[in-house]
Amino acid sequence: MNAPLRRDAFSVGAAPIPIAAAAIRFENVGKVFPGRSGQGSVTALEGIDLAVPQGSILGVIGRSGAGKSTLIRLVNGLERATSGRILLEDEDVTGLTEAGWRARRRTTGMIFQHFNLLSSRTVFDNVALPLEIAGTAKAEIKARVETLLDLVGLSDKSGRYPAELSGGQKQRVGIARALATEPKVLLCDEATSALDPETTQSILALLKRVNRELGLTILLITHEIPVIKEICDRVAVIEGGRIVEEGETFQVFTRPQHPTTARFVETVTGVELPAHLADRIRPTAKAGDNAILRITFTGENATAPVISRLSSVVGVDVNILAGRIDAIAGQPFGSLLVSVPARDPEFSAVLGALKSLDLKAEVLGHVS
Numbered sequence: 001m002n003a004p005l006r007r008d009a010f011s012v013g014a015a016p017i018p019i020a021a022a023a024i025r026f027e028n029v030g031k032v033f034p035g036r037s038g039q040g041s042v043t044a045l046e047g048i049d050l051a052v053p054q055g056s057i058l059g060v061i062g063r064s065g066a067g068k069s070t071l072i073r074l075v076n077g078l079e080r081a082t083s084g085r086i087l088l089e090d091e092d093v094t095g096l097t098e099a100g101w102r103a104r105r106r107t108t109g110m111i112f113q114h115f116n117l118l119s120s121r122t123v124f125d126n127v128a129l130p131l132e133i134a135g136t137a138k139a140e141i142k143a144r145v146e147t148l149l150d151l152v153g154l155s156d157k158s159g160r161y162p163a164e165l166s167g168g169q170k171q172r173v174g175i176a177r178a179l180a181t182e183p184k185v186l187l188c189d190e191a192t193s194a195l196d197p198e199t200t201q202s203i204l205a206l207l208k209r210v211n212r213e214l215g216l217t218i219l220l221i222t223h224e225i226p227v228i229k230e231i232c233d234r235v236a237v238i239e240g241g242r243i244v245e246e247g248e249t250f251q252v253f254t255r256p257q258h259p260t261t262a263r264f265v266e267t268v269t270g271v272e273l274p275a276h277l278a279d280r281i282r283p284t285a286k287a288g289d290n291a292i293l294r295i296t297f298t299g300e301n302a303t304a305p306v307i308s309r310l311s312s313v314v315g316v317d318v319n320i321l322a323g324r325i326d327a328i329a330g331q332p333f334g335s336l337l338v339s340v341p342a343r344d345p346e347f348s349a350v351l352g353a354l355k356s357l358d359l360k361a362e363v364l365g366h367v368s
């Protein structure tokens, strides 16, 4: 399972895929579900413009009912757009017939929250199913399934049934099955939401590995911000059927523009003021107060000895109240709450020093 993956291991034999072009493109896409039994219609998606660069992992995050499932189901024809266009590798698939979609789906694998394995089939036979449907020769199916089970680390479970597997193992079968027809795109529908945190990590690591080593484009939907933080190159935030923010994960996490994005990322990047200070904090300073600052570290600064430098440059005591350092899309990011004297010239000197160190600082308030 740890041997390097190669596309030609599945006899695709393609050269590495350039990152520049979009594997999936939504152009002003809308989806309205007709109303049932006297109820009004539901606008699930509106004005969706989104490009998933080839070879990248893009995550769409949103709350329940935001439109995530509808969005991902449009990419393999399980739902049809009511307006706009969807392009897969520059081919307009919006108006494909059901027969057209059946052929197209071989280039687009999908994995699901509840795995959707056939309980009466062994692990081997579940992975073989899409190849049987495609009419692949038996010997080729055997070779391909064995390669895929090796890839997902389940060679020893080939003859087992889904009921004999853990959730993580079931999802590995799901991934192997999704890769069977050598797709260029993998769609992940809340793929780790039913798994515990440790198993989630191992499945995310596997997804990252197939992305990097096979050049597979991944579009995933989730309501879990740690999933985005862990593996997504880009993130789109969806709310009320609209994309409210989209960009590189690190940029979006460190400088969220929309309040919904800010609320999502705060849960993984934010640090809270200790309760005994939170109760006493005031917006304005009185004589002798300390100012509470939130200092944000990114990239190289995140690992620099900022506090000791600050103390030595301006010669004031800096008290650390709370802090957190993490990796977002593989880049370090940290947040620190400190208290410093609120009086000048010390306070202005601290702000000046933070600026010269290229650190973002925000005054949260004052305490005596």
Ligand SMILES: Nc1ncnc2c1ncn2[C@@H]1O[C@H](COP(=O)(O)OP(=O)(O)OP(=O)(O)O)[C@@H](O)[C@H]1O
Pocket: 033, 034, 042, 043, 044, 062, 063, 064, 065, 066, 067, 068, 069, 070, 071, 223
């Ligand atoms: N087949 C349908 N008929 C009518 N309305 C639908 C249908 N499918 C989805 N909707 C509505 O479209 C909106 C978006 O639903 P969708 O399932 O895409 O959201 P979601 O973000 O995936 O939510 P969840 O995380 O709860 O699955 C919701 O208001 C939902 O009720």
